[in-house]
Amino acid sequence: MDPGIIFFLLIIAIIVGALLLGYVQQKNAKRTAEELLKKIEIRENTLILPRRMMLVKGRLTLRGYWSSSGRSRSYHVDRKFTGRSEFEGEKIELKPERFTLIMGKDEEALIDVPAYLITEPEFKDILIVPIIPSYDFEIGKGSLEVSKDMEFAHARIELNEWGFSGKLYTTVQKCRGARIELKTKKPKVVEKLAETRESTEFRKEFLREKLVIICHRKATDPRHFAQLLGRKVFIEGHGEYTLELTLDVPFGKDVHDSTILRVEPSEGIPEGTIRAEVVV
Structure with a gap:
């Protein structure tokens, strides 16, 4: 052979x-x-x-x-x-x-x-x-603004016990609209919270359910956490994240404004x- x-x-x-x-x-x-x-x-x-x-x-x-x-x-x-x-x-x-x-x-x-x-x-x-x-939340600034010529978008952000919520105001004609996203650097993950040409509300609520996971030191596959959470894309838990507002400009460079969201553990034990x- x-x-x-x-x-x-x-x-x-x-x-x-x-x-x-x-x-x-x-x-x-x-x-x-x-x-x-x-x-x-x-x-x-x-x-x-x-x-x-x-x-x-x-x-x-x-x-x-x-x-x-x-x-x-x-x-x-x-x-x-x-x-x-x-x-x-x-x-x-x-x-x-x-x-x-x-x-x-x-x-x-x-x-x-x-x-x-x-x-x-x-x-x-x-x-x-x-x-x-x-959780204990801290955010760099409570509002984000982007503009291009006479078109603009503005987001107001308020923290709460389990995450944050806010309103996105947009005034556009030529631009496609605006979006607000939560991002991580390593790995690079983007969770879209809202996208609009007008105005809308958005929110991010971090994991509330108390869990005990039984896994294996040499065999556990991180993809199976998607089944546990019921989502294919997720950003959960403590760390430093970027909250970014983007004005989507066709045939041109998008305009961005961002702030840092820091999430630390707190001492309180949730009910449930x-x-x-x-x-x-």
Whole structure:
């Protein structure tokens, strides 16, 4: 047989083997996570483990992105758990901590969350991720303005407990209209809040639901957070974001005005029940 054909078949076999291995690993990880989910209990803001266990408290960071080489295109996930302290216990107190959940249309994603790694053999590499939303908002300026010749747009912004809201006023003839968007830098994600040729209201309410996520240190896919949140594009949690107003100018350079929105955790624990889900 031609050596080139043998080499080609070998490459195909390696790719298929890697895909099968990844599938089996993810399937086993999901099954173990589901077993733990059945055994935990949540009482108000406390998670009760099946028994006394050794845990490592730290943070989980997932970065997902597509890459291409030649004719193939594949999705890559960089996973990192950073442990900070080890302890033995049978319960976890659920309280607000910094978290970030970001994903764009191209599925480039950043998930940065607090996590408890179980070191017991029965649940090896399983992570418990509590997301308890609580926010403190700060904005650089409360209004944005853009203009081109005699056409303009103006946005007024007001902060509230769960995000912000506002009104967008637009006066245009030749311009296509105005839009206001929430943006992140890394990854580059845009969440459109409003677009109009007249006037409209807009709002951004950050995640309010309390969550406990059971996932896996080596197999969790950040794209599955889209299923959890019910949206393909999302900017949620704490960090520094850009709120940008744009006047859409045809056959010319668009006009922009922007401000920085800073979101930090606050101490208050929101009311409501906690939803527990497996995300692998």
